[in-house]
Amino acid sequence: MTYTEGLVGWVDVGSRDTAKARSFYEQLFGWESEDLPTDVGVPYTLFRLDGAIVAGMAPLPPDMQAGGAPSTWNSYALMSDIDAVAAKVPAAGGEMIMQPADVMDSGRLALMKDPSGAVLGLWQPREHKGSEVFNKPGTLTWNELQSRDIDAAREFYAQVLGWQWMDGPSDGYWIGTLPDKPGEDKSNCGAMAMPPGVPDDVPSFWLVYFAVEDCAATMGRAQELGATVMFPAMKMGPGTFGGLIDPTGAAFAVGAFG
Secondary structure, eight states: OOSOTTOEEEEEEEESOHHHHHHHHHHHHOOEEEEEOOTTSSOEEEEEETTEEEEEEEEOOHHHHHTTOOOEEEEEEEOSOHHHHHHHTGGGTOEEEEEEEEETTTEEEEEEEOTTSOEEEEEEESSOOSOSOOSSTTSEEEEEEEESSHHHHHHHHHHHHOOEEEEOSSTTEEEEEOTTSSSSOOEEEEEEEOOTTSOTTOOOEEEEEEEOSOHHHHHHHHHHTTOEEEEEEEEETTEEEEEEEOTTSOEEEEEEEO
8 A cells, every 4th residue: 555544545537528527627737638548448537747646537437427427526545455345334334336346457446335325436556556646736635525414424434444533623524534644644534514505416425625726716717617616715724615516517626725
């Protein structure tokens, strides 16, 4: 393992329109893209920033598109043995959406659903280790669970992934920590109850945050590129954060710290 066991260390977007998504993120974050062949006949895209791998993209499968599934950013916990994790899921109240499977020589992949309905990926690295840089403008900086049963979800992740929860900077916000993470900062992710006003048909989900230098400027640029605002830039805790929906329908957030 390159990173601490249980770290949410990879994200990718399953998109209804990969060409449109590619153009959007390359212009917004300055990413460069590389399409890799796969054994399922469609390419998998790696996004890089200054040569470092930062995120991925795959086309949403045709059956999901036909069923009306939206484009979605997916978060993945890095684990050394995802088969062992998958075996814990049912007893903890969750469900395996995709059983562990090899992804050529890159690694091993699975998808699980927590008791509140949020889907989190599991990645067992081989050749692909996950994101190569974090917390710099244009890279992954945070992953946040917005849940319709936050207590059940937090207990699930504690049992299955070994995360330890602590109170966050505000009431009703929790920080998932990794005791074995090097350094003083043990934080891994955040969790909160689904905010009021969110439509009832929106399920629990993991929201991906990318670091930026200027939140308001990035929000403005994203709208010029065809994104819509999910929530406006606002000061929260350690920085300024805003939520966006990209031109293909995938929700994500951006944050500037300090």
